[in-house]
Amino acid sequence: MLKPQPPESAPVVKKRISDPLPVQIVLIGLTLLFFIGFIFLPLGLVFAQAFSKGWEYYLESVREPYAIEAVKLTLTTVAIVVPLNAFFGVTAAWAITKFNFKGKATLKTLLDLPFAVSPVIAGLIFVLLVGSRTPFGSWLGEQGIKIIFSTPGIVIATLFVTFPFVARELIPLMEAQGRDEEEAALTLGARGWQIFGKITLPNIRWGLLYGMILCSARSIGEFGAVSVVSGHIRGQTNTIPLHVEILYSEYNFAASFAVASILVFLALLTVGVKVTLEKQFQKNSFHH
């Protein structure tokens, strides 16, 4: 039973909603400790190691041709993967949220598969599919097309691993927005591409950008799947994470961490862009 509360009891209720001070201190303290132990400290160590042989050695390691090739390959991969997955993601989210068809629930579940499968297995799938020992792979080889141990393989593996980001970002957003606006546009005489360009895309643009950022971050850092299909050919099929690993296994710690610091910079950059976008997103969300 609800009992009428006397008005003076209001502050008491307010106090009861938040936890007591000691609990707050312990929780905040634990979070801080975790951050220091698992994020700030390791990041600091990366830079400490990177600069352990001095500025010059750092610059040399970063400017070394193999390192530059690795950065180029990683950026190329990102440049191909992110637009493609943005396109696939929008298509999948559109299909799932705007149409009714059989197997829709299954498709929605399968979208998460790349997250659930170990990246190494994802890489192996493609080796088994288009590797030089398979009929399809050898046929491709005869046509002079090489997929495994070359850039296309790396791109395909990264595409697979990062596929869900955009779709997962868009599906809840588009589900919440419903089909009303598209239907209104349809009754007003708009064609499909006009509806997409003028109504749907503006409505999802922040979600789309956010998904693309997550997709970029993962593409830059992907190791497992890429490692299986790349073949680790220096200067040709080494992405930044693979290059870091090779240097590390050669006990060249200073160079390894120097290159790793590039990854840290790229990560900080994406996080920065993400934060900026989130602010924009919130500012615009009152239009939702």
Added chain:
Amino acid sequence: MGIELQNITKTFTGYTALDNITLNVASGELVALLGPSGCGKTTLLRIIAGLELPDSGKIILEQKDTTNLPTRKKNVGFVFQHYALFRRLTVFENVAFGLKVLPMRERPSRSAIQDRVEHLLKLVQMDWAIKRYPSQLSGGQRQRVALARALAVNPKVLLLDEPFSALDAKVRQELRRWLRRLHDEIHVTSIFVTHDQEEALELADRIVVINKGRIEQQGTPQEVYDHPVNAFVYNFLGNVNVFHGRIKNGKVSLGTHHVDAPDELKHSEERASQAFVRPHEIGISRIRSAETDLAGTIQEVRIMGGQIGLNLACEGFEHPIDAEIPRELYVNLQLAKGEKVFVSLNRVRVFTGDYEI
């Protein structure tokens, strides 16, 4: 004829939403599709607009068969329950949308679009908000803009899907009077869907009562209200007291009381019947004026503005009876909870057969 619907049938998995609907709407008419939720009225509206496809049947708008035309070529104006304004576009852009998406050779010039949008926004009294975004407007204002947007493309017919149901009572009433005046001004053939009988009675030239995918009755508000063809229509058009009883020898039993059966049922064999009395068609007095009056006790008094609602326990009746009397009478008779009164059932409607809502 503005709209001709011929034998429209639509089934969804598991149930029939529309069962062989045939309906004509004259040019310039304002018709209400009235029915409980899930009766198929919205589906029918969406089929006319082309947002759903019928399984069978024909849709003819202004003498042109549009059954198989794509939605964008049907040239219908559609107003949605939740407005469906384009949230990223200003009020101006919203109303101009239908003109701006026209192919180049049909598209009016920029200044012509500007003039038309301004004219329409004046018509719906929203010209002051031309630069605003939908999120800056109230529900009623949004729905006016949505109406202007639908009218911008000069639609052959205007379809409104529960246009006022998301608004609060006061705004709803204002807006429907305003819509009636607007319709008298522009005379576009219109169909609106509603589950609110008051709205249908007040607004429409003609009411089409739909239940379970079938048309139960159609006619002017007066006809439908005064001469409902069956128990469903009677019940749906307003508050009622229902008495389950039997017809026997030309008499209908109501509790332990009996009233004369209506002429068409005078010689009916004995069967189950339902008698209906509207609360405002019940008389209350302090003295017994006829033998058929019932003795009752006031159990509950509800203040409903101009009317007073009484809940009466009557001798020989299992369930209490609801009555509505003018406030003046209530005051004059000095009624109160627990008082004994005499109750006369002035207009009893009897229907036989089963029905459900």
